[in-house]
Amino acid sequence: MNLTVLAASGQTGIALTRQALLRGHTVTAIARDLGRIALPDSPNLRKVAGDVNDAGSIAAVVNGNSVVLSALGTDRAGILLAGARAVVAAGPRRVIWLGAYGTGRSAEVAGEGAGMLAKALGDRLADKVEADNTVLAAGGTVFHAGMLSDGPESPRRRTVGLEAAPPFDLGAKVSRETVAAAMLDEAEAPGFPGAVALPLAQ
Numbered sequence: 001m002n003l004t005v006l007a008a009s010g011q012t013g014i015a016l017t018r019q020a021l022l023r024g025h026t027v028t029a030i031a032r033d034l035g036r037i038a039l040p041d042s043p044n045l046r047k048v049a050g051d052v053n054d055a056g057s058i059a060a061v062v063n064g065n066s067v068v069l070s071a072l073g074t075d076r077a078g079i080l081l082a083g084a085r086a087v088v089a090a091g092p093r094r095v096i097w098l099g100a101y102g103t104g105r106s107a108e109v110a111g112e113g114a115g116m117l118a119k120a121l122g123d124r125l126a127d128k129v130e131a132d133n134t135v136l137a138a139g140g141t142v143f144h145a146g147m148l149s150d151g152p153e154s155p156r157r158r159t160v161g162l163e164a165a166p167p168f169d170l171g172a173k174v175s176r177e178t179v180a181a182a183m184l185d186e187a188e189a190p191g192f193p194g195a196v197a198l199p200l201a202q
Helices: 011-022 057-061 078-090 103-111 113-121 124-136 176-188
Strands: 002-006 025-033 045-049 067-070 094-100 140-143 158-161 196-200
Touching: 002 011, 011 025, 011 094, 045 067, 057 078, 067 078, 067 158, 067 176, 078 124, 094 103, 094 176, 103 113, 103 124, 103 140, 103 196, 113 158, 140 176, 158 176, 176 196
Parallel strands: 002 025, 002 067, 025 045, 067 094, 094 140, 140 196
Antiparallel strands: 158 196
16 A cells, blocks of 8 residues: 555654555655654655645645555644644545544543543643544544553554443553554554544553
């Protein structure tokens, strides 16, 4: 497949890009600073400069044949929604977006932990929720991951819908490699179009 990875210079974005190449896909990796996409050159890898605050730079890369996987994250409110709007406006075939478990549509099933997360996020919470809803309204899939960690892909990983979501647990971390693998599975064989999915380590 031809995949487009947004925010390809971050840890999760690099995991997505590397795993996609290992699976035999062609990848267009978008980042503001191409030098931070710490992966060797490959005939199947194209690195492109883009910024979600410049919707034109996203539209120049994304089109109706694109399957976009976003690892966009930020510590500043407004960036996620800008990114979601820019991607959706470019009209891709599919969007697979990374969000946070315990926010938006997963807040209720997450239980008490969602309240703690809301306090920690502050004004970024509304940005996350609106970005997720923008992607979902366009038929995309939003992955609500728990606390992210380094480490290998879990051999017992699984992906579930909200109806099978476990309570939010700060100690139940999921590796970025596991999340990336789950997102790529969804790109290859859609199971949660227009819905929230949870990547679990076991």
